[in-house]
Structures are given as structure tokens and as C-alpha cells.
Amino acid sequence: MPNFNLVNEKMLEVNLASDQVYSQKGSMIAYKGTVHFARSFLTGGGIRELAMRQVTEEGLQLMSARGKGRVYYAYHDLYIAPISLQGERLYVESSSLLAFESSLQTGTTFQGNQGGIQGLVRGYVSGQGLFTTTLEGYGDVALMSRGNAIGLDVNPTSPIFVDPNAYLGHKGSLDSQLITDVGWKNIIGQASGESYQLKFAGQGTVYVQAYEREAQS
Numbered sequence: 001m002p003n004f005n006l007v008n009e010k011m012l013e014v015n016l017a018s019d020q021v022y023s024q025k026g027s028m029i030a031y032k033g034t035v036h037f038a039r040s041f042l043t044g045g046g047i048r049e050l051a052m053r054q055v056t057e058e059g060l061q062l063m064s065a066r067g068k069g070r071v072y073y074a075y076h077d078l079y080i081a082p083i084s085l086q087g088e089r090l091y092v093e094s095s096s097l098l099a100f101e102s103s104l105q106t107g108t109t110f111q112g113n114q115g116g117i118q119g120l121v122r123g124y125v126s127g128q129g130l131f132t133t134t135l136e137g138y139g140d141v142a143l144m145s146r147g148n149a150i151g152l153d154v155n156p157t158s159p160i161f162v163d164p165n166a167y168l169g170h171k172g173s174l175d176s177q178l179i180t181d182v183g184w185k186n187i188i189g190q191a192s193g194e195s196y197q198l199k200f201a202g203q204g205t206v207y208v209q210a211y212e213r214e215a216q217s
Contacts (some may be wrong), residue, residue: 001017001019001101001103001139002014002015002016002017002019002020002021002101002139002140003015003017003140004082004140004142006080006082007072009079009080009148010074010077010078010080011029011072011073011074011080012073012074012082012098012099012142013070013071013072013073014065014070014071014072014073014099015069015070016033016035016066016067016068016069016070016071017068018067018068019066019101019102020064020065020101020102021064021065021071021099021100021101021102022040022062022063022064022065022099022100022101022102023062023063023064023065023071023073023098023099024062024063024073024075024097024098024099024144025039025061025062025063026063026075027063027073027074027075027098027099028063028065028071028072028073029072029073029074030072031065031070031072032069032070033067033068033069033070034067034068034069035065035066035067035068035069035071036065036066036067037063037064037065038063038064038066039061039062039063039064040061040062040063040064064102073098073099073142075098075144076144078098078144078145078146079144079145079146079147079148079149079209080098080142080143080144080145081142081143081144081145081148081149081151081168081207082140082141082142082143083140083141083142083143083151083171083207084139084140084141085104085135085136085137085138085139085140085141085171086138087136087137087138088136088171088172088204089134089135089136089171089172090134090135090136090141090169090170090171091109091132091133091134091169091170091171092132092133092134092141092143092168092169092207093132093133093169094133096143096144096145096168096169097133097141097142097144098142098143098144099141099142100135100139100140100141100142101139101140101141103137103138103139104135104136104137104138104139104141105135105136105137106133106134106135106136107133107136108132108133108134109132109133143168143169143207145168145207145209145210145211146209146210146211147209147210147211148209148210149168149207149208149209149210150207150208151205151206151207152205152206152207152208153204153205154172154174154200154201154202154203154204154205154206155203156201156202156203159199159200159201160199160200160206161179161197161198161199161200162197162198162200162206162208163196163197163198163208164196164197164198165211166208166209166210166211167198167206167207167208168207168208168209169206169207170200170204170205170206170207171205172202172203172204172205173202173203173204174200174201174202174203174204174206175200175201175202176198176199176200177198177199177200177201178196178197178198178199179196179197179198179199180196180197
């Protein structure tokens with residue numbers, strides 16, 4: 001299976017041994033060995049899944065790399081966060097995907113299914129849309145972020161609260177809930193009305209990036 005290694009915080013090296021990896025179109029910057037590249041599309045889900053992707057922003061075109069060698073990836077000076085999935089399901093926006101192993105199952109989930117009306121509001125206030133991409137199985141994924149990303153563990157006794165713009169993705173058995181707070185950011189002048197937090201509870205990991213919405217006057 002492919003081996004994902006960070007060259008530095010903004011460059012990923014993928015070692016291929018007669019296997020395949022998908023990447024964001026235009027992210028390959030160098031390679032060596034016998035590697036064949038082709039245009040691709042986010043896979044999985046059949047005709048219904050394909051139709052859903054075509055009417056949402058979760059249908060980004062990708063590139064596939066197959067063969068033996070080393071491929072180097074970077075994209076728009078963004079930071080890279082590698083994640084290893086061990087039979088888990090990862091929720092992430094497709095625009096934040098840099099690369100992932102072809103062994104992973106992909107899908108599209110409606111945000112509203114993750115918490116009713118709160119899922120809809122979450123997609124609206126975060127600017128991430130109402131649909132999100134899922135990857136599930138065993139293999140590596142590399143995400144892109146604005147600023148270094150970290151994974152914060154969540155357990156049933158320790159929920160976590162995240163700014164919607166800092167949220168990058170999550171994995172595990174987590175329930176999300178939108179929390180409104182009229183004062184937590186008014187103190188520093190970032191909000192003129194209600195402010196929003198995402199609450200995650202259960203067992204899993206939430207990935208956050210060093211990014212925050214600009215202050216509003």
C-alpha cells in the first residue's frame with residue numbers, strides 16, 4: 001500500500017509500490033520512477049452518488065497516480081496534515097483533500113443528516129456547504145489546511161467546542177451540535193450578533209486548523 005511521508009509542513013511524498021493514490025488535480029509537483037497519471041473523479045456510490053456530486057461542490061476532479069516510484073504533492077502553499085484511518089469514517093470537505101489511498105471508500109453525506117436542522121445551520125454559518133465528503137476504511141489521507149492542523153481527541157466525558165471556520169474534519173463516532181453564544185466573541189469585537197460554536201461529543205477525533213474568520217465591524 002502507498003506510504004505517505006511529510007517532506008516538510010507543505011510538501012507530501014507518497015511512495016508507490018504497484019498501487020494507486022488519488023490527489024487534488026494540479027497538486028503533483030514532481031515524481032520519479034514509473035508512474036502513470038490520469039484524470040479521475042471522486043469515486044464510489046454508483047449513479048446516485050455521481051449525480052449528487054455533480055450538483056454539489058463535493059464533485060471535484062482528481063488525478064490518479066499508479067505505478068512504482070515516489071510522487072511529491074503540494075498545493076497553493078497550504079499546510080498538509082496526514083491522517084491514518086483504521087476502519088474509521090472521516091468527514092471532510094472535498095476541497096480540503098490533498099491525497100488519499102484508492103483502497104478507501106468514498107461517499108457524500110448531507111449535513112442535515114448529522115444533526116437535523118442544526119446540520120443545515122452548521123453548513124450555512126461555516127461556509128462549507130450542506131454536503132460533505134466521507135472516506136472510510138484502512139489507509140492514509142492527506143488534508144490541506146490554512147495553518148498547521150492538529151487532531152483533538154474527544155471522549156464521552158470530554159466534548160470539544162470548535163469555531164466553525166477552524167473546523168477541518170472529524171472521524172469516529174461523534175455527534176455534532178451547533179451552539180449559539182451571544183457573548184463569547186463580542187468581548188473582542190468579532191461579532192455584531194450571535195456567535196456560533198460546534199460541539200462534538202462521543203468518541204473520536206476532531207481536526208482543527210489555525211484559521212479564524214476576520215473580525216466584523
